[in-house]
Amino acid sequence: MSEKMTTKQLCLNGLFIAIVCLCTMIIRIPVPATNGYIHIGDSVIIIISVFFGRKYGAAAGGIGSALADLFSGYPHWMLFTLVIKGIMGFIIGSVADSSKSGVLSFRNLLAPAVGIVWMVIGYILGGTVLEGSFLVSLSSVPSNIIQGVGGLIIYIVIGCALEKANFFKLMN
Secondary structure (H helix, E strand, C coil): CCCCCCHHHHHHHHHHHHHHHHHHHHCEEEECCCCEEEECHHHHHHHHHHHHCHHHHHHHHHHHHHHHHHHCCCHHHHHHHHHHHHHHHHHHHHHCCCCCCCCCCHHHHHHHHHHHHHHHHHHHHHHHHHHCCHHHHHHHHHHHHHHHHHHHHHHHHHHHHHHHCCHHHHHC
């Protein structure tokens, strides 16, 4: 039996997808070596996944990031990003423990790290398919690591501030 989505859940999903898309598109640091860019969208995926769970994280990460690729002139990456960032959000939401622990708990720091490792591997695989070369795809690793670590740092800063303001308790 399938679970029906409530109006609140539908609205949150739409809002989270839009926020990931916008945060991915608004602040972009170009990386000429890969023809890509570094962005802050990952920090939003991490926050959503940790505090709202794997379903929201997967939807926001996958769809929001794929839309950002479409709107930013990277439509050839869209399907890869949908899968890579969707799985990233799902992994983070599955490993994290938002119910009893805070931003700085072991599981809530481990979860983004595991998700970031997946993202780096996913983009190596996607780049191998798109570029036709594993070695060429490896050139994206440093920028993806910087993007992931930057997302983790921003998650810690913003997550701690939101936690201190009791934001997550208000949302539930």
